[in-house]
Amino acid sequence: TQLLEQSPQFLSIQEGENLTVYCNSSSVFSSLQWYRQEPGEGPVLLVTVVTGGEVKKLKRLTFQFGDARKDSSLHITAAQTGDTGLYLCADSNNDMRFGAGTRLTVKP
């Protein structure tokens, strides 16, 4: 069974700061997805990464997939209060396993 570990579990920062959250797997990802979930809503897909070493950018968010496809990071530049939420990584294999998430709070 592949285990997905996300770190940190909680992160509280001031608006304007940069941050990085991580997702690590005990085995190789087939492909990896990042989702953001806001309170009271369902998760929303941010990105899918497939190729080892891949880097994708979505405005202030930068997603990196490790060369060995066993880890990924999400970096947010100049965080805004609207970035607050639960960030989940998932192995998009047929059984869709999710990590426990990083709960990010961005204070004004």
Place this chain on the structure above:
Amino acid sequence: DTAVSQTPKYLVTQMGNDKSIKCEQNLGHDTMYWYKQDSKKFLKIMFSYNNKELIINETVPNRFSPKSPDKAHLNLHINSLELGDSAVYFCASSSASGGVFYNEQFFGPGTRLTVL
């Protein structure tokens, strides 16, 4: 236009009751899922349906049964509700069209079930 919708949004019921949660997607996707998110926000897949066939069935109690009348709907029936069933249940859908299938999930807004 709502892509994935669930009803009800909130469900409060007594232990031992039977209840259903409905899910509909208008994305034309061919696979639908049910997830359970516990109080610690851990999201775990319960079921998925592809072309009316169950393709994933995690180790959930058989009190839970998914029912798919057509490709756009996947309802969740729960019999003999227990306290531990209290959670937020999410419906999701994905598409295998286009020859590339990354299981990208489109989630509904969730149904918060409280069993008293």
